[in-house]
Amino acid sequence: MTDDAYLFLVDALPGPGWQGTPVSLVGELECLETPAVRAWLDAHETDATSAALRIAPPEQTGMIPEEAERLPVPLDGEELERVRRAGATDPVALVEEELLTYRDTEEGRDALLRKALAAGVPVHRIVELSGVDPTALPSTPRP
Template sequence: MTDEAYLFLLDDAATALGVSPAAVGELACMDTPAVQAWLAAQGSSASSPLLRLLPPEERGAVPEGAERLPVPLSEEELSRVRRQTAPAAHADVEEELLAYRDCADGRDGLIERALAAGVPPHRVVELAGVDPKTVTAAADR
């Protein structure tokens, strides 16, 4: 789990602050007794247009006097909250970075398997588009 994000209730649904939990997708914390009891105590529900969520680094933006509840999020959930609260230009680039990370994940293992299968190092460099030093390091392992 990460630092705690904050659920809070706005006074006015027209205020553009945070993100609606429903817009982020399924969040494990929303089904916990603590969140359910807090929502009930506020006379609210998970689908309320007044309910918002902010990542930990933005908790200072929660309006003074707003009803709030710290909630734990997994790394993946927090990543979704951050993408939803980021400006559109940031969100687009973050999506590209995530796609790159997913594609690059396991790169070193793939290079090692290629070398073990007999693919020449210069060909691995060509095909993978990696620095020759990366291939040399993989060959030395």
């Protein structure tokens, strides 16, 4: 795993398997205006609005197809959160939003933590979004 997110290009749309998150779903990213990214896009005769331009957060870079053209890009914390949310499945995205809201209240804590685990939200994301101590998480998700 790397600390950088990666921009990459996919050839066939839609194709089987993981295709990453279209940059157009994420919104504006500062890195898209840097000379390095603009030169990379120009070299591949594409731009930031292309349906073939995708982005992967650091924890998903191992899933980028080996043959894909790729470029590491730094993202700030807010941009990285938008990339992660844009690429999350609907159930995971909904639970992650609840975890962010949870920071302001303790009501329903255990039920929400179980729900997040059952939805497949990774433990590190639950801790990051909710601020809960990892040892406070239930050991097994319950419905």
